[in-house]
Amino acid sequence: MATTYFSKRNLQFLLHEVFKAEELTKYDYFSAHDRDTFNLVLDSATYIADTLMHPYLKEVDKNQPELKNGQVTVHPKIKEYLKAMGDAGLIGAGFSFDHGGQQLPEMISSCVGFILMAANNGMMYTGLTSGAAHLITSFGTPELSEAFVPNMLAGTWQGTMALTEPQAGSSLSDVTTSATPQPDGTYKIKGQKVFISAGDHDAAENIIHLMLARIDGAPKGTKGISLFVVPKYRKDEQGESTAPADRPGNFVDNDVVSTGVYHKMGQKGVPAMHLTMGSNDNTVGYIVGQPHQGLPYMFQMMNEARIGVGMTAAAIATAAYYAALQYAKERPQSRRLNEKNHLYAPQTSIINHPDVRRMLLFQKSVTEGSLSLLIEAARLYDISEVAEGEEKENAFLLLDILMPVAKSYPSEMGVQSVSQSVQTFGGYGYTEDFPVEQLYRDIRITPIYEGTTGIQAQDLLGRKMTMKGGKAPQLLFSEMSKTIAEASTHDDLKPYADKLAAELKRTQDVVMSLMPHAQKGDIERYLSDATLFLELFSIVVIAWQWLKQATVAKQILITQNPQGDDLAFYEGKIHTMKFYFHYEVPKTLGLAVRLKDPEVLTIVSEKELAL
Structure with a gap:
């Protein structure tokens, strides 16, 4: 098994040399930190x-995980991991000092997630807790925060997001879980939730669900959905404890029943639960914020969650890449194709074969391009939270338009990247002797989590490209143009700057060709190939990230004259940028042809066709 699962050198390059994380400390909210504290957290x-x-x-x-007699058991190391994360203050690292956190930027918190998920994404528990706790601190009462958040950030209580229902799937407007108001201000919850990650397990003393439900009489659709805290065990001030002995205090069972645990293709260390609430009419929920505002609250937190999914995908693909890279260096097979005395020459390591090198460069370009974009998105998230005025608005708009790419590109291309990791190993990659078969299974869920790729594509083309008169794409293209101008000052980067400028023009042409469908109100036609548009747009965005990295690397080569490993690192950045532009960017040609093609083949017509 490969011992290297991520590159600390690359993480430092992106954080400090490309995106200058310490510049965030000029904002008062982050002023307690500096480069050293950031690095201590990552260490x-x-x-x-x-x-x-x-x-x-x-x-x-x-x-x-196994469900026996109503209790889910997980690997014993998970409890140790949760305690260590709580003790280190890493679950709530991004929370304010007032809520017991370290007030760290999302730039750093998301990189913590990257490191952890590269190590073992089967222990994906603490990010869920952090997200759930953040909803409570953002929109709940101080009393609600006091009752739940300290134990969640300590790692003794697990948090979940309980959104999905059997009949609704991604269509949250069809949520039917009900909430009946009680005289004491609480609600009786009744319904079912499915695919609830970490929805029950024995490594935590309590499970705190952030659950969407519809208050009796609420409007239909998304406008009638509210958000509730629904714990597995609830505090009972008067009654005797009916919870297991290891739950201190007067806690009673809250009638949240683990109906089943799904057996999954990957990420098998995290139980995905089917939960039933209110079988005995005794599930109590506590409303978060105002009635009927559940979905807006969830969506305000969604950017964080989508950065988290993108980071998970990038992390898994990175771990697979380093496993493949190590194997390619160590595995001798065959000879160089131009080798004279072919049969008598010693075998060469497979990393010296052009096709293997192509696969490795593809993996490197996907993983390091993805990580660059995700750190960019996290930086914009931070600025949108702490800045003011136009700076705040522009950061939010840029984040908004980049978010479908930041979630989908690492996920979709991460799947392809890990597939190439398996291919690098050949037959051995398909066995359990090496980690890549597991990582291939694990990463496949990421294009589905937090809004499928199709949903992200409709969000990008249907909303983000057109909102506020197209201000978000204008801002993004302006940022790309700055990178193009900077890269153009270096003779050997100028051809790539010109290529990116041409890709921006191509992207704009595609949008203009689609726009008449939207203007006529034919939204189905406008969005019918939205996923292909997202793919094209993503290729261009990642090309921008690679040109940005290459420009920084070039500047350092000129001004600092690095030697040895440092020289190889910076030259490797420029080489990988060139690979991305020559091998990945040309894919936009075919995508643009299809997107501008008037022939419609996927929209249901009156004539029934066999599929």
């Missing part, structure tokens, strides 16, 4: 990843 996460996570990658995968 702390790396220690936990090295000692409690990565050594148990296969073990956690092999020992799936």
Whole structure:
């Protein structure tokens, strides 16, 4: 098994040399930090990843959660991991000091997630808790925060997002879980939720669900959905405790029943639960914020969650890339194609074969391009939270238009990247002797989590490209133009700057060709190939990220004259940028042809056709 699962050098390059994370400390909210505190947090996460996570990658995968007698058991290391994360303050690292956090930027918190998920994404628990707790602190009362958040951030209570229902899937307007008001201000909850990650397990003393439900008499559709805290065990001030003995205080069972645990293709260390609430009419929920505002609250937190999914995908693909890279360096097979005395020459390592090198460069370009975009998105998230006026609005608009790409590109292309990792190993990649078969299974869920690729595509083309008179794409193209201008000052980067400028023009032409359908009100036609538009748009956005990295690397080569490993690192950045532009960017040609093609083949017509 490969011992390297991510590059600390690359993370430092992106954080400090490309995106200059320490510049965030000029904002008052982040002023308690500096580069050293940022690195200390990342070192702390790396220690936990090295000692409690990565050594148990296969073990956690092999020992799936089991539901027996109403209780879900998980691998015992998960409890140690949760405690270590709580003790280190990493679950709530991004929370304010007032809520017991470290007030760290999302730029750093998301990189903590990247490190942990590269080590072992089968231990994907703490990000869920952090997201659920953040909803409570953002929209709940101080009393609600006090009752639930400290134990969640300490790692003793698990948090979940309980959105999906059997009949609704991604269509949250069809949620039917009900909430009946009670005289004491609480609600009785009744319904079912499915695919609830970490929805029940024995590594935490309590499970705190952030659950969408419809108050009796609420309007139909998304406008009638409210958000509730629904714990597995609730505090009962008067009554006796009916919870298990390891739950301190007067806690009673809250009638949240684990009906089933799904057996999944990957991420097997995390139980995905089917939950039933109110079988005995005794599930109590506590409303978060105002009635009928559940979906807006969820969507305000969605950018964080989507950055998290993108980071998970980038992390899994990165771990697979480093496994493949190590194997390619160590595995001798065949000879160089131009080798004279072919039969008598010693075998060469497979990394010297052009096709293997192509696969490795593809993986590197996808993983490091993805990570660059995700750190960019996290930086914009931070600025949109702490800046003011036009700076705040522009950061939010840029984040908004980049979010479908930041979630979907690492996920979709990460799947392809891990597939190429398996291919690099050949037959051995298909066996359990190496980690890539597991990572291939694990990453496949990421294009589905937090809004499928199709949903992200409709969001990009249907909303983000047109809102506020197209201000978001205008801002993005302006940012890209700045990178193009900077890269153009270097003779060897100018051809790539020109290529990116041409791709911007191509993207704009495609949008203009589609716009008449939207203007006529034919939204189905306008969005019929939205996923292909997202693919084209993503290729261009990642090309921008690679040109940005290459420009920084070039500047350092000129001004600092690095030697040895540093020289190889920066030259490797420029080489990978060139690979991306020559191998990946040309894919926009075919996508543009299809997107401008008037022939419609996927919209249901009156004539019934066999599929």
